[in-house]
Amino acid sequence: MSNEHNQSNKSNSKISRREMLYRTGAGGLGLLIGASGLGTITALGNTKSDKEEPTLKDDQVPFYGKHQAGIVTPPQTYAYLISLDLTTSSLADVRQLFKDWTVASEKMSQAKLIDSYEDNLYVPPADTGEADGLTASNLTITFGFGPTFFVKEGSDRFGLAGKKPDCLKPLPSFAGDQIEDQWTGGDLCVQVCADDKQVAFHAIRNLIRIGRGAVTLKWMQSGFQRTNGSNVKQSTPRNLFGFKDGTVNPRSKEEFNDIVWSNGREAPWMKNGSYMVMRRIRMLLEVWDRTHLSEQTKTFGRDKVSGAALGQKEEFDEVDFEKKDENGNLYVPSDSHIKLARGDGSQKILRRSYSYSSEMDPTRAQLDAGLLFISYQKDPFKQFVPIQKRMAGSDRMNEYIRHIGSAVFACPGGTNKGGYVGDSIF
Amino acid sequence: MSNEHNQSNKSNSKISRREMLYRTGAGGLGLLIGASGLGTITALGNTKSDKEEPTLKDDQVPFYGKHQAGIVTPPQTYAYLISLDLTTSSLADVRQLFKDWTVASEKMSQAKLIDSYEDNLYVPPADTGEADGLTASNLTITFGFGPTFFVKEGSDRFGLAGKKPDCLKPLPSFAGDQIEDQWTGGDLCVQVCADDKQVAFHAIRNLIRIGRGAVTLKWMQSGFQRTNGSNVKQSTPRNLFGFKDGTVNPRSKEEFNDIVWSNGREAPWMKNGSYMVMRRIRMLLEVWDRTHLSEQTKTFGRDKVSGAALGQKEEFDEVDFEKKDENGNLYVPSDSHIKLARGDGSQKILRRSYSYSSEMDPTRAQLDAGLLFISYQKDPFKQFVPIQKRMAGSDRMNEYIRHIGSAVFACPGGTNKGGYVGDSIF
Numbered sequence: 142m143s144n145e146h147n148q149s150n151k152s153n154s155k156i157s158r159r160e161m162l163y164r165t166g167a168g169g170l171g172l173l174i175g176a177s178g179l180g181t182i183t184a185l186g187n188t189k190s191d192k193e194e195p196t197l198k199d200d201q202v203p204f205y206g207k208h209q210a211g212i213v214t215p216p217q218t219y220a221y222l223i224s225l226d227l228t229t230s231s232l233a234d235v236r237q238l239f240k241d242w243t244v245a246s247e248k249m250s251q252a253k254l255i256d257s258y259e260d261n262l263y264v265p266p267a268d269t270g271e272a273d274g275l276t277a278s279n280l281t282i283t284f285g286f287g288p289t290f291f292v293k294e295g296s297d298r299f300g301l302a303g304k305k306p307d308c309l310k311p312l313p314s315f316a317g318d319q320i321e322d323q324w325t326g327g328d329l330c331v332q333v334c335a336d337d338k339q340v341a342f343h344a345i346r347n348l349i350r351i352g353r354g355a356v357t358l359k360w361m362q363s364g365f366q367r368t369n370g371s372n373v374k375q376s377t378p379r380n381l382f383g384f385k386d387g388t389v390n391p392r393s394k395e396e397f398n399d400i401v402w403s404n405g406r407e408a409p410w411m412k413n414g415s416y417m418v419m420r421r422i423r424m425l426l427e428v429w430d431r432t433h434l435s436e437q438t439k440t441f442g443r444d445k446v447s448g449a450a451l452g453q454k455e456e457f458d459e460v461d462f463e464k465k466d467e468n469g470n471l472y473v474p475s476d477s478h479i480k481l482a483r484g485d486g487s488q489k490i491l492r493r494s495y496s497y498s499s500e501m502d503p504t505r506a507q508l509d510a511g512l513l514f515i516s517y518q519k520d521p522f523k524q525f526v527p528i529q530k531r532m533a534g535s536d537r538m539n540e541y542i543r544h545i546g547s548a549v550f551a552c553p554g555g556t557n558k559g560g561y562v563g564d565s566i567f
Numbered sequence: 568m569s570n571e572h573n574q575s576n577k578s579n580s581k582i583s584r585r586e587m588l589y590r591t592g593a594g595g596l597g598l599l600i601g602a603s604g605l606g607t608i609t610a611l612g613n614t615k616s617d618k619e620e621p622t623l624k625d626d627q628v629p630f631y632g633k634h635q636a637g638i639v640t641p642p643q644t645y646a647y648l649i650s651l652d653l654t655t656s657s658l659a660d661v662r663q664l665f666k667d668w669t670v671a672s673e674k675m676s677q678a679k680l681i682d683s684y685e686d687n688l689y690v691p692p693a694d695t696g697e698a699d700g701l702t703a704s705n706l707t708i709t710f711g712f713g714p715t716f717f718v719k720e721g722s723d724r725f726g727l728a729g730k731k732p733d734c735l736k737p738l739p740s741f742a743g744d745q746i747e748d749q750w751t752g753g754d755l756c757v758q759v760c761a762d763d764k765q766v767a768f769h770a771i772r773n774l775i776r777i778g779r780g781a782v783t784l785k786w787m788q789s790g791f792q793r794t795n796g797s798n799v800k801q802s803t804p805r806n807l808f809g810f811k812d813g814t815v816n817p818r819s820k821e822e823f824n825d826i827v828w829s830n831g832r833e834a835p836w837m838k839n840g841s842y843m844v845m846r847r848i849r850m851l852l853e854v855w856d857r858t859h860l861s862e863q864t865k866t867f868g869r870d871k872v873s874g875a876a877l878g879q880k881e882e883f884d885e886v887d888f889e890k891k892d893e894n895g896n897l898y899v900p901s902d903s904h905i906k907l908a909r910g911d912g913s914q915k916i917l918r919r920s921y922s923y924s925s926e927m928d929p930t931r932a933q934l935d936a937g938l939l940f941i942s943y944q945k946d947p948f949k950q951f952v953p954i955q956k957r958m959a960g961s962d963r964m965n966e967y968i969r970h971i972g973s974a975v976f977a978c979p980g981g982t983n984k985g986g987y988v989g990d991s992i993f
Contacts, residue, residue: 218764259872262861269856270809270871271922274802275793323929337794338644338764342807342924346934350856361927361934367701368763368794376700381768383696430695430776435688445696446685496697498768499926501787503749508772508787 197251200336201277204250206555208413209562211281212517213397213491216378217334220364220495221345222419222513224327224548225356227290232299236567238355242284243561245351249344252277269350272343278336280344284562285330285417285550293328304566306408308416308520309551315533315544324421324546327359332417332515338365360546362421364495364513377448377456381424381496381510382541384441385448388456389483391491400489400524401517403554410565413554415517418490418525421497421546424511429541440537442477450479476537484531488524490516511542521549623677626762627703630676632981634839635988637707638943639823639917642804643760646790646921647771648845648939650753650974651782653716658725662993664781668710668757669987671777675770678703695776698769704762706770710988711756711843711976719754730992732834734842734946735977741959741970750847750972753785758843758941764791786972788847790921790939803874803882807850807922807936808967810867811874814882815909817917826915826950827943829980836991839980841943844916844951847923847972850937855967866963868903876905902963910957914950916942937968947975 197203202210227235245255252275256267291305292298311326331348335341341363349358366378380386391400405412429437438445448456452464452472462480464472473480495513502509518524533539556562623629628636653661671681678701682693717731718724737752757774761767767789775784792804806812817826831838855863864871874882878890878898888906890898899906921939928935944950959965982988 258860263859265857266809266860266863266871268809269807269852271805271807272793273805273809273872278794338791339793339805339922342791342922342936346852349934350853353853358927358932358934363924363926365764365768367698367765368704379697379699379765381695381697383692383694383699426695426772427776427779431691433689434684434692437692445692446699496765496768498789500789501784506784508775508784510768510772 198277200279201251202279202281204247204282204556205558208402208415208555209283209552210250210555211283211332211334212415212493212552213401214279214281214334216366216493216495217279217281217341218336218366218368219334219338219341220513220515221331221333221341221361222363222515223331223345223349223361224287224359225329225331225349225352226359227298227328227356229355230298232301232567234355235299236561238352239284239563239567240561241351242348243556245347246282246344246562249347250277250280250282252280252340255347269343269347272340275337275340275343278340280333280335280340282344282348283332283334283417283552285332285552286563286566287327287329287548287550289326290328301566304408304410306411306551308407308522309549312418312521312526312529312547312549315529317533317539317544318547319543319545320547321545324360324362324548326548327550329356330417330419330548330550336368362419362497362513362546364497366495380494380512381426381498382429382437382441384437384443384445385456386494387492388443388448389479391489396489397491401491401519403519407520408551411551411553412565414552415491416519416521417548417550417552418514418516418518418521419546419548419550420512420514420529420544422512422514423509423543423545425541425543426508426510432541439474439477440541442473442479451477474537476535478532478536478538481531481536482528484528488528490518490524490528492516517552624703626705627677628705628707630673630708630982631984634828634841634981635709635978636676636981637709637758637760638841638919638978639827640705640707640760642792642919642921643705643707643767644762644792644794645760645764645767646939646941647757647759647767647787648789648941649757649771649775649787650713650785651755651757651775651778652785653724653754653782655781656724658727658993660781661725662987664778665710665989665993666987667777668774669982671773672708672770672988675773676703676706676708678706678766681773695769695773698766701763701766701769704766706759706761706766708770708774709758709760709843709978711758711978712989712992713753713755713974713976715752716754727992730834730836732837732977734833734948735975738844738947738952738955738973738975741955743959743965743970744973745969745971746973747971750786750788750974752974753976755782756843756845756974756976762794788845788923788939788972790923792921806920806938807852807924808855808863808867810863810869810871811882812920813918814869814874815905817915822915823917827917827945829945833946834977837977837979838991840978841917842945842947843976843978844940844942844944844947845972845974845976846938846940846955846970848938848940849935849969849971851967851969852934852936858967865900865903866967868899868905877903900963902961904958904962904964907957907962908954910954914954916944916950916954918942943978 202214248255254268258266288310292302333341333345377385377387391397401415403411403414443450449458450460450473452461462473466472493515497513498510516525553563553565628640674681680694684692714736718728759767759771803811803813817823827841829837829840869876875884876886876899878887888899892898919941923939924936942951979989979991
């Protein structure tokens with residue numbers, strides 16, 4: 142972005158080029174809108190425009206704020222998502238854990254060591270060190286509470302059962318589900334995202350380390366997108382089926398308020414928070430790669446190269462689900478992915494997914510790869526569940542995917558300086 | 568890098584900023600040397616200075632050349648390394664496979680589709696598509712032949728047994744080895760490296776796809792380093808123990824000729840090639856993270872923060888293995904990693920390792936992470952083996968690591984336009 146452009150925005154809050162492109166709806170479009178378009182984009186919760194954080198560098202996302210970072214933050218290149226089970230029965234321990242996590246997270250979000258260690262030769266270093274010298278790389282750390290945090294095996298383990306929101310419960314079983322225990326549930330989750338995998342790994346490792354004695358690791362997943370380098374267009378990322386994925390996603394503050402952020406009515410402590418749904422979706426790449434282009438495009442309902450809905454020209458052209466070709470057939474098949482995802486348009490979610498590649502499945506000598514699906518919404522049961530019910534029943538794509546993991550977490554609102562993550566709940 | 572700087576180098580071959588920093592020996596140093604220092608750096612094999620490839624873009628590494636790319640190429644951020652077993656017994660099939668791989672690899676190295684597919688609706692697309700629109704991201708693809716390519720279970724399977732170099736054989740068992748079958752050997756290997764994980768995944772996936780019917784996947788590994796973005800100093804990367812790793816590594820053409828490139832005496836077809844050693848080294852992070860800083864530094868023989876050898880001030884200060892402190896103790900312990908790696912200094916290798924993180928080891932609920940050690944040398948048995956023998960016996964680090972995988976591959980010299988990978992052997 143030219144200096145001229147930056148100057149023309151002096152009166153606006155400072156918004157990074159990357160964030161602007163993201164908010165304005167991807168790549169070329171953002172560039173076409175240009176500077177004058179920015180006037181219509183209002184500041185979000187955790188952005189560099191927060192006046193309280195004047196010293197943050199370009200690739201630092203504020204940790205403190207109205208909302209937790211890592212939800213409406215433009216997706217970084219890498220993600221780790223872990224689920225933890227609490228081994229302590231003491232609420233005081235849990236509080237202390239979240240206090241320690243808060244201090245460490247805020248420091249890491251500014252590329253600082255958790256603590257300096259040079260002069261303490263005879264204790265383990267306070268920071269594992271592998272991110273020393275690296276920049277923050279837009280690191281965000283997002284915490285959530287699973288249903289079993291409140292009630293586990295019938296027990297009100299921390300005296301907080303009364304605070305469990307009704308919509309925080311395991312997802313129902315969907316047609317075709319092949320959920321494996323190893324990828325389900327958990328008392329707590331931590332999502333770490335960054336544009337540098339080493340920075341992300343460092344963060345998740347140190348949070349696990351800090352939790353030692355209070356939590357055990359239940360599952361751990363990682364994902365990637367294409368690199369958001371300055372030399373790569375900020376276009377919609379492609380998934381491992383080679384299709385653009387995320388063309389339709391909320392991007393404005395109004396949409397986030399409608400779709401993502403809790404207003405606290407279901408549970409006051411969740412105000413400004415959001416519910417995360419995780420689905421580990423294995424993609425049968427070898428089967429897909431043997432499939433005709435025609436079948437692939439009908440499965441998605443989009444052109445593979447351009448990303449345009451079938452019957453349209455450009456990726457962001459409005460989909461016409463009624464449009465028929467000269468033979469009277471619908472361009473967008475009724476069992477296509479985009480048709481079933483849309484439904485009547487009344488359910489919307491914020492998708493924030495990553496591709497995963499866990500190398501080889503040794504039992505089949507095939508690639509173990511797929512989608513680490515992550516979505517955020519006000520109510521998983523009013524938003525994600527009806528969408529997934531439609532798709533599980535008849536989505537043409539089911540031949541090529543397997544849902545093997547499932548979890549839901551309540552991610553509370555953001556933390557204020559002086560407070561700690563989740564303090565609204567304790 | 569400023570335009571001014573670029574202009575002052577007009578008389579030199581075109582060398583990317585990243586490559587310059589790498590060759591001049593890391594970060595700050597490179598910047599201090601400045602433009603005038605470039606005069607002493609001679610062009611390497613496959614670099615953008617090759618006059619035959621005038622159209623290559625900034626983040627493209629030539630596929631054709633005297634040497635295979637991906638060996639002395641400055642390490643990219645991500646690596647996939649796979650091992651394949653041949654299922655065909657026909658030499659003609661193998662030749663065809665390498666011809667197909669050559670065509671595909673050269674195209675992918677220039678960020679081109681393997682073939683356009685838009686107009687072929689009723690066949691599977693010739694390219695899986697997930698890198699469509701992404702840049703080459705310095706993609707390199709490097710091929711190698713394992714011992715079993717030549718002779719498997721006593722059989723001269725392709726009539727090429729006579730061409731097997733003596734030094735291409737499985738590594739000996741070292742003290743403490745806990746090698747697992749799933750991470751050993753293989754008839755062929757393919758190393759794919761790129762600065763974008765999606766680009767790297769796309770390449771390895773398509774090469775596997777092309778090999779379908781002739782090969783099966785034996786193992787697959789991936790690794791990462793810190794991101795080489797323009798906002799990150801080109802300093803020596805840190806490994807997952809938090810220490811700088813790679814301070815001592817050959818970097819000049821003369822060193823590469825001495826250490827890396829075969830002169831073809833052991834096997835004429837290997838001229839300008841190199842032998843790859845792979846060791847999958849699990850790092851017991853939870854144990855390490857409980858270890859005092861003093862023990863960590865003595866284990867490496869280096870300061871954790873600066874990377875300086877103990878007793879020295881700066882990372883690149885010459886190590887003094889005889890230097891003693893005021894109590895008469897050696898600064899660099901005789902069982903430290905750098906002392907045993909050095910030995911008498913007569914064995915040298917080019918290390919090109921990556922960190923790996925395979926998420927969680929479910930049997931222990933701990934991190935499954937470590938080092939995907941990759942080295943290149945003229946002769947694994949004269950270079951890698953004596954070094955590893957010293958370390959396996961008494962390296963203080965053995966308490967914190969487990970060697971669980973091992974393989975050796977002969978990577979032939981580079982391919983000329985019109986030829987195909989490995990044509991010198993067939």
